[in-house]
Amino acid sequence: MKITHLWQDYSPNLFDRAHPLCLAHGVQSEVVCQAFIDNGAAALPHTSWVRRRAPAESNSTALAARIARRLRRPLDLARFARLVQARVQAGAPQVLHLHFGTTAAALVQRHALPSLPMVVSFYGMDVSQSLRDTDTLRAYAMVFRQATLLHVLCDEARQRLVDAGCAADKIRIANLPIDLAAIPDIGTTPTPTTRFLIPARFVEKKGHKLLLDAMRQLCDAGLPVQLTCFGYGPTDWLVQAVAERGLGQAVRVVNNQQSGNFIADYVDMLQAHDVVLAPSIRASNGDDEGGPALTLVMAQAAGKPVIVSDFPGAERSVADGREGLVVPAGQAEALAAAMRGMVGDHARWQRMGQLGRQRVVVEFSEAAYWQQLQGWYSTCSPQP
Structure with missing residues (x-):
C-alpha cells in the first residue's frame, strides 16, 4: 500500500507522526506540502513542497510581511494544487491522508482534490474557526461526501462535523501520539x-x-x-x-x-x-x-x-x-x-x-496511533 500525505503548512519534527510511522513500518509513504517550514530539522525521505518558508515569515506581524503573505497565498495554492496532481499521478497512491480539513477545502475550492479513497484529519482551527466561514463550509460539504473517513480528536469536534452535515458513521476519534x-x-x-x-x-x-x-x-x-x-x-x-x-x-x-x-x-x-x-x-x-x-x-x-x-x-x-x-x-x-x-x-x-x-x-502512544492508522488505511483500500 502507498499513502500520500497532503499538508498546506508542514513542520518537520513537531507533531506529525503519520508519515514517520508509515516509513518505520515499511509502508510506502510521501508528504506533499504547500509550505515546508524550514525550522532547521531535516526533511524525511519522500517529502516535496512548493516553497520552503522560514518560521519568522509566518510569525511576522509587520505590514510588509502581511501584504506579502496575502499576495503570495493564491499563487502558492495554485502551485500546490498542480504539485498534488503531479505527485498523485506519478506515485499512484492507494490512499490520501489530508492533514487539516482546510487543506482538503483549499483543494476542493480549486477543483484539485483527487478522486481517491481518503482520510481527512481535523486538528483544531479547522473544526472551530473555519466553521464560521461560508466558503469553507461549502467546500466541507464536498469533502464530507468524498472522504472515506474523517478523523477528529475529541467528542466535541465530532459533534461539530455532524452539525455541519457530515455523516456520523464516517467519523473516527483518535489521539495523536507523542514521542x-x-x-x-x-x-x-x-x-x-x-x-x-x-x-x-x-x-x-x-x-x-x-x-x-x-x-x-x-x-x-x-x-x-x-x-x-x-x-x-x-x-x-x-x-x-x-x-x-x-x-x-x-x-x-x-x-x-x-x-x-x-x-x-x-x-x-x-x-x-x-x-x-x-x-x-x-x-x-x-x-x-x-x-x-x-x-x-x-x-x-x-x-x-x-x-x-x-x-x-x-x-x-x-x-x-x-x-x-x-x-x-x-x-x-x-x-x-x-x-x-x-x-x-x-x-x-x-x-x-x-x-x-x-x-x-x-x-497517546505511537503503537496505539499506528493501530488506528492501519485500520483507517485498510478501510480505505482493502487488500486482496
Missing part, C-alpha cells in the same frame, strides 16, 4: 518557589492574558511563584501584557522560534518547572483547541501535574482532581484558585504527575 522515547520521566522536586510553565503558541486561544491576570492575583497575595511563557509567534503583545500588569519580575517570555529541536528544548523547560498550564479559551475569531493540547500531554508523560481549562479535548488526558485540575475556560478567578492550590504542595504534584504519566503512556 514517548524522547520524553524522560522527570517527575517533581520540592522547590521554595512554585514554577509554572505555559507551553503554547503566542495566540489568543491559548489564554495567556487570562493567565497573567491570575498570576497578578497570586503575586498580590505574596505567594512565591514564577511563570514562563514558552512558545513561538509574535511576542510584542505578550511582552506588553506582562508589563501592563507589572509582572516583569515574575514572568518571562521565551520564544523558541518554532525550532526543529522543539522536543529537546521543551524537555529542558520541563526539567526547570513544577506545574504545567493550558488555560485555553475560545478566541474572538472562533478558534479553539479542538482536541488535546499535545504540549500538555508531553508534560504529563514527563510526570508533571497540570492545570487545564475545560476546552474541547482536555478530557482526553485530564480528569479533575486526578491527573490535574480542570477549571472553567475564561475565568481568571478560578484559574488563580487552582494555581494557588498547587503552590508548594509537592505531595499533590507527585501524585497527579504519576497518574498523568500512567494515563498518557498508554493512550
Whole structure:
C-alpha cells in the first residue's frame, strides 16, 4: 500500500507522526506540502513542497510581511494544487491522508482534490474557526461526501462535523501520539518557589492574558511563584501584557522560534518547572483547541501535574482532581484558585504527575496511533 500525505503548512519534527510511522513500518509513504517550514530539522525521505518558508515569515506581524503573505497565498495554492496532481499521478497512491480539513477545502475550492479513497484529519482551527466561514463550509460539504473517513480528536469536534452535515458513521476519534522515547520521566522536586510553565503558541486561544491576570492575583497575595511563557509567534503583545500588569519580575517570555529541536528544548523547560498550564479559551475569531493540547500531554508523560481549562479535548488526558485540575475556560478567578492550590504542595504534584504519566503512556502512544492508522488505511483500500 502507498499513502500520500497532503499538508498546506508542514513542520518537520513537531507533531506529525503519520508519515514517520508509515516509513518505520515499511509502508510506502510521501508528504506533499504547500509550505515546508524550514525550522532547521531535516526533511524525511519522500517529502516535496512548493516553497520552503522560514518560521519568522509566518510569525511576522509587520505590514510588509502581511501584504506579502496575502499576495503570495493564491499563487502558492495554485502551485500546490498542480504539485498534488503531479505527485498523485506519478506515485499512484492507494490512499490520501489530508492533514487539516482546510487543506482538503483549499483543494476542493480549486477543483484539485483527487478522486481517491481518503482520510481527512481535523486538528483544531479547522473544526472551530473555519466553521464560521461560508466558503469553507461549502467546500466541507464536498469533502464530507468524498472522504472515506474523517478523523477528529475529541467528542466535541465530532459533534461539530455532524452539525455541519457530515455523516456520523464516517467519523473516527483518535489521539495523536507523542514521542514517548524522547520524553524522560522527570517527575517533581520540592522547590521554595512554585514554577509554572505555559507551553503554547503566542495566540489568543491559548489564554495567556487570562493567565497573567491570575498570576497578578497570586503575586498580590505574596505567594512565591514564577511563570514562563514558552512558545513561538509574535511576542510584542505578550511582552506588553506582562508589563501592563507589572509582572516583569515574575514572568518571562521565551520564544523558541518554532525550532526543529522543539522536543529537546521543551524537555529542558520541563526539567526547570513544577506545574504545567493550558488555560485555553475560545478566541474572538472562533478558534479553539479542538482536541488535546499535545504540549500538555508531553508534560504529563514527563510526570508533571497540570492545570487545564475545560476546552474541547482536555478530557482526553485530564480528569479533575486526578491527573490535574480542570477549571472553567475564561475565568481568571478560578484559574488563580487552582494555581494557588498547587503552590508548594509537592505531595499533590507527585501524585497527579504519576497518574498523568500512567494515563498518557498508554493512550497517546505511537503503537496505539499506528493501530488506528492501519485500520483507517485498510478501510480505505482493502487488500486482496
